[in-house]
Amino acid sequence: PTAQVAADAPFITLASTTSTEQSGLFRHLIPHFTERTGIEVRVVAVGTGQAFTIGRRGDADVLLVHHREGEEALVANGFGTERRDVMHNDFILIGPRSDPADVAAAATIAEALKRIFEAQAPFASRGDDSGTHRKELELWRETGLSPGGRWYRELGSGMGATLNTAAAMDAYTLADRGTWLSFRNRQEMEALFEGDPLLFNPYGSIPLNPDRFPWVKADLAWQWHEWITSTEGQELIGSYLIDDVPLFFPSLER
Amino acid sequence: MSVTTMSPDPVDGALVELNEISFVRSGNAYLDRASLALRPDGRTIIVGPNGSGKSLLMRIAHGLLKPTRGHVTTGRRNGCPLRQAMVFQRPVMLRRSAQANVIHALTLAGTPRRRRREHAERALASFGLSQVADRPARILSGGEQQRLALARAWALRPEILFLDEPSSALDPAATKAVEEGINTFHEHGTKIVLITHDLGQARRLADDVVFMCCGRIIEHTPASRFFSSPVTEAAAGFLRGELILDTDPPVEQPGKQGGPSF
Amino acid sequence: MSVTTMSPDPVDGALVELNEISFVRSGNAYLDRASLALRPDGRTIIVGPNGSGKSLLMRIAHGLLKPTRGHVTTGRRNGCPLRQAMVFQRPVMLRRSAQANVIHALTLAGTPRRRRREHAERALASFGLSQVADRPARILSGGEQQRLALARAWALRPEILFLDEPSSALDPAATKAVEEGINTFHEHGTKIVLITHDLGQARRLADDVVFMCCGRIIEHTPASRFFSSPVTEAAAGFLRGELILDTDPPVEQPGKQGGPSF
Amino acid sequence: MSLIATGDPTLFSIVQLSLQVSLTAVLLASLIALPLGALIALFRFPGRGVVITLLNALMGLPPVVAGLIVYLSLSRAGPLGQFGLLFTPTAMVIAQTLLVLPIIAALTRQAIENLWEEYREQLRSLGSGRIRAIPTLLWDARITLTTVVLAGFGRASAEVGAVLIVGGNIEGVTRVMTTAIALETSRGDLPLALALGLILLVLVALINGTAYLLGEITSRNMQ
Amino acid sequence: MSLIATGDPTLFSIVQLSLQVSLTAVLLASLIALPLGALIALFRFPGRGVVITLLNALMGLPPVVAGLIVYLSLSRAGPLGQFGLLFTPTAMVIAQTLLVLPIIAALTRQAIENLWEEYREQLRSLGSGRIRAIPTLLWDARITLTTVVLAGFGRASAEVGAVLIVGGNIEGVTRVMTTAIALETSRGDLPLALALGLILLVLVALINGTAYLLGEITSRNMQ
Numbered sequence A: 001p002t003a004q005v006a007a008d009a010p011f012i013t014l015a016s017t018t019s020t021e022q023s024g025l026f027r028h029l030i031p032h033f034t035e036r037t038g039i040e041v042r043v044v045a046v047g048t049g050q051a052f053t054i055g056r057r058g059d060a061d062v063l064l065v066h067h068r069e070g071e072e073a074l075v076a077n078g079f080g081t082e083r084r085d086v087m088h089n090d091f092i093l094i095g096p097r098s099d100p101a102d103v104a105a106a107a108t109i110a111e112a113l114k115r116i117f118e119a120q121a122p123f124a125s126r127g128d129d130s131g132t133h134r135k136e137l138e139l140w141r142e143t144g145l146s147p148g149g150r151w152y153r154e155l156g157s158g159m160g161a162t163l164n165t166a167a168a169m170d171a172y173t174l175a176d177r178g179t180w181l182s183f184r185n186r187q188e189m190e191a192l193f194e195g196d197p198l199l200f201n202p203y204g205s206i207p208l209n210p211d212r213f214p215w216v217k218a219d220l221a222w223q224w225h226e227w228i229t230s231t232e233g234q235e236l237i238g239s240y241l242i243d244d245v246p247l248f249f250p251s252l253e254r
Numbered sequence B, C: 001m002s003v004t005t006m007s008p009d010p011v012d013g014a015l016v017e018l019n020e021i022s023f024v025r026s027g028n029a030y031l032d033r034a035s036l037a038l039r040p041d042g043r044t045i046i047v048g049p050n051g052s053g054k055s056l057l058m059r060i061a062h063g064l065l066k067p068t069r070g071h072v073t074t075g076r077r078n079g080c081p082l083r084q085a086m087v088f089q090r091p092v093m094l095r096r097s098a099q100a101n102v103i104h105a106l107t108l109a110g111t112p113r114r115r116r117r118e119h120a121e122r123a124l125a126s127f128g129l130s131q132v133a134d135r136p137a138r139i140l141s142g143g144e145q146q147r148l149a150l151a152r153a154w155a156l157r158p159e160i161l162f163l164d165e166p167s168s169a170l171d172p173a174a175t176k177a178v179e180e181g182i183n184t185f186h187e188h189g190t191k192i193v194l195i196t197h198d199l200g201q202a203r204r205l206a207d208d209v210v211f212m213c214c215g216r217i218i219e220h221t222p223a224s225r226f227f228s229s230p231v232t233e234a235a236a237g238f239l240r241g242e243l244i245l246d247t248d249p250p251v252e253q254p255g256k257q258g259g260p261s262f
Numbered sequence D, E: 001m002s003l004i005a006t007g008d009p010t011l012f013s014i015v016q017l018s019l020q021v022s023l024t025a026v027l028l029a030s031l032i033a034l035p036l037g038a039l040i041a042l043f044r045f046p047g048r049g050v051v052i053t054l055l056n057a058l059m060g061l062p063p064v065v066a067g068l069i070v071y072l073s074l075s076r077a078g079p080l081g082q083f084g085l086l087f088t089p090t091a092m093v094i095a096q097t098l099l100v101l102p103i104i105a106a107l108t109r110q111a112i113e114n115l116w117e118e119y120r121e122q123l124r125s126l127g128s129g130r131i132r133a134i135p136t137l138l139w140d141a142r143i144t145l146t147t148v149v150l151a152g153f154g155r156a157s158a159e160v161g162a163v164l165i166v167g168g169n170i171e172g173v174t175r176v177m178t179t180a181i182a183l184e185t186s187r188g189d190l191p192l193a194l195a196l197g198l199i200l201l202v203l204v205a206l207i208n209g210t211a212y213l214l215g216e217i218t219s220r221n222m223q
């Protein structure tokens, strides 16, 4: 539960991705920030692409997203002032407990995907150009295979929706750990493959550029930007657990 | 409690028998213990001032309305339910052509499909409606709609025919034709029950007269008796064209009070 | 092209003048070059068979319908537009109480708010409707609805009053009262235009008679002339109660063909 | 954007599926809801007010909830799991039918009740029972009911929450216009999303126009 | 699940915001759409058929598209950017108003056209111009229009696509029932999503019930 803040309290708008919001992380972090600074943080959780659109139109004050290329382009084009690493977790390969393609036995993620390809086992792709989707395509490139056919389903949905669909289709899918750990409708699904360094998933914070967007609350946004990368913020990120498992790893530890 | 029964052997041969019928809404008794036996013989004419409950009584007799209290007993003929038809005071036209209105009635009455059109055409012709058969029924003139309602009821060949002011919108010739039609029907054994404000018409057609006032049946007498020396003073006043709605304040001449002078 | 104009000085003093009016729909001329001047003096009675275009003519004269061809010229009185009212053949009741129906009409006519209720009550009382003033207008009996329509028109104190079969659903006493009211109105200078199928009523009220047939005005003669020796053979036939709708097949007696025997 | 400019065959098949799913759902819903609405309009029974209120309330059934209900029924573990209908156009039709049915039924109930007030005694006098009166009333109220069905069609064709859950927005299989619009929006391609929305609206308008013209033709003859 | 069981104050404020947004939107939409629908019903003008078709088609305005249009207008870079309305309840009200307005207007147009057919000559004879006739007709059609407005309310309260885009589903600020349901669904907490859906439906049913009772009371006196 969030601290109730008076209507006229200062606030900033934070555009982020659904995966971060769904993980429950913000509910863990923001009350501490608000208590310290008196600044309320309003989280708008949307698709990665939509978050960048919000950033390019100046409809938020600060972003927290996980698509490094896009983030760097945003700063390079003057929409954001700077990018800082905040935290990371990793992607994991989810699939039916029976594991028909036997990906659990694979040594690398590339091998795991190859096994799925060969078994023609159902695979649910986000298909929405999100950070996760781009990562998945990158991994397929790694295998040198180009997936397609009836077993490879491009869903064009958010992470949660994709997991719901995959659960009902007994399909494999790539998910970020945060969403997976907070996801309830697992049915027969399990995390089958994890740990490959290629599955690294970093999140960055970008305050929007007040020179470009004069209405942006640059001061307040900067306080957030500083706080989340401060020791206090980083420790709080590291202390967010679900079922005693951490969802995110603060970047400073790395 | 109201009870509507179908008696296989109706009390002393009445086709429809109303027994102590009351119709009460929000505390007002619009019909008050009215009893009436409609016997197969004779044309029963119902007269009475506006709002006296004539239409209510007819709708209850026809089975459209449940009385608040009292019984309605409907007879049978040759073991089958009585074939009834009614022409309403304000006939309702379906949103179809005049002919389709008649055909729909025939369909509901179970006329075989192949004979419907022919029957409908004959019924329309009988009422001078052949020219307007294909027009939407709802743009017909007032009189044409009333004729259509008559044609529709006629086509059903009812054993009892309820007519609620059926010639109020008709021109003199059509009125004459309808009265002749009523007599022909009656000669073929159809029971006629008719409401009218046209005392001339009542005189021409009536075998027996029901006089209603204020929701009560004041008298039910043979026509000859009713028109020459009615039993009640109310009926005599009504026949003289005097006002007898004693529950209302006397109807003043509209001009005197409601005219341009006020 | 039809043109409706408001002439400050209408042609030879007519309140409403119809000039070669035609009303055509899907190829049929329901009115065919009808011309009629409604002068302030006298009660004009329109008669004619069903479907001959009487109601159409009245609705056009009242300004409710645009003719397909021809002009309607409406006069003024004291520089103001003519105050008109009409009682329809099938009056439409708003979904309100009887009294609210009259009050709504008064509101539209610009009666000051504080006087509306009183005027409405008087109008209702004049037509014997005080008892039913608070009932929903749409459950009133046929005659009560017609009275309400009359009360509503009456309350507006029109300078020209169109009445389309206004007593067709009224009991004899109410008919008598309405006829007297019409005369009182007329004496106070209201122009009366009335359609009726009741030739007795036409005789009692008419100063001049318009006889229509098949969408045409066949004759327009002073009443004395019309009832004693009408100009046209059609009118004479109509008065005798004979059938003259020559575009229709002759109306056969319903019983002969449409009766239970077929 | 090239998706549109080049008259992409993918776009064509998405459009086709959209219309197919929505029109089928509206057809199915109408087949049930028109007589159902009429039935409720015609019959008096205890609890009728509650039924009407529930029907009206179900016009506010959230698409996501409708989607979840169908998802849970059709999913492998659900009661209808063995048919394997989840993530097929059939599932989308079922979800949209569920969503549109109360709308058509509730509005039909009102329209037929109005007409029945006028027709009741006349039809009963002609020997028509209430059940037999239903086709008569539906036919005579056809102009109003056309608008009612179009309201249902509007809801079906605009709907995204339910079809996303039960269809899964699978490219080439269950992707329809609205899910494509939602996808482009979440990808941040707002111009494309708007353009797709416009195409959808034009299509819906064409279907509405056809219905309007048909209505005009049948009503010109018989008011 | 504890969210519900404990009568959580968060749930209460979400419910409150939901009703507030939807009811305000329906109120605003009705204020415009009832007279607008009546106007289109009463006046004959060239292109009327096209206007009616467009209005009917706009009943199928996809919520996401409505959301995008409002988003682009209210966005800081948009024409109304300076008011800073994006991601506020006001923005959600605007989007839902846009969505519900065509539904109420189109159905009102049909209802008033039916009544006008009956009343036209009588009202004109009484000296009522078309404009003056509008309040009379709206009042006399009030029972039907209640159902029409309830259809609009159903759409507003069930809607998620538009409020998600313009409201942003910000916890404590713009989170409403439907966006909460969508969120729980994407978190895979389907029982909670369904439970929230049920609560929403019960609330909508209560409001519908109130409307029904009010309708019954006013109609008992004057049919």
Ligand SMILES: Nc1ncnc2c1ncn2[C@@H]1O[C@H](COP(=O)(O)OP(=O)(O)OP(=O)(O)O)[C@@H](O)[C@H]1O
Pocket: B132, B135, B139, B140, B141, B142, B143, B144, B169, B171, C025, C030, C048, C049, C050, C051, C052, C053, C054, C055, C056, C057, C089
């Ligand atoms: N809007 C319309 N469109 C087409 N035909 C119409 C229209 N209005 C009336 N008619 C036709 O015009 C004819 C004349 O109608 P009108 O109502 O004027 O007759 P009427 O003389 O008043 O008859 P009645 O004595 O039966 O009232 C009728 O046959 C009717 O079908």
Ligand SMILES: Nc1ncnc2c1ncn2[C@@H]1O[C@H](COP(=O)(O)OP(=O)(O)OP(=O)(O)O)[C@@H](O)[C@H]1O
Pocket: B025, B030, B048, B049, B050, B051, B052, B053, B054, B055, B056, B057, B089, C132, C135, C139, C140, C141, C142, C143, C144, C169, C171
């Ligand atoms: N459903 C109803 N609810 C309440 N009152 C009703 C209902 N139906 C009729 N009434 C009232 O009952 C009274 C009698 O109506 P009815 O129609 O039987 O009169 P009537 O004798 O046929 O009069 P008219 O000669 O004017 O046709 C009227 O005052 C009417 O308002």
Ligand SMILES: [Mg+2]
Pocket: B054, B055, B056, B089, B164, C141, C142, C143
């Ligand atoms: Mg009567």
Ligand SMILES: [Mg+2]
Pocket: B141, B142, B143, C054, C055, C056, C089, C164
């Ligand atoms: Mg007439």
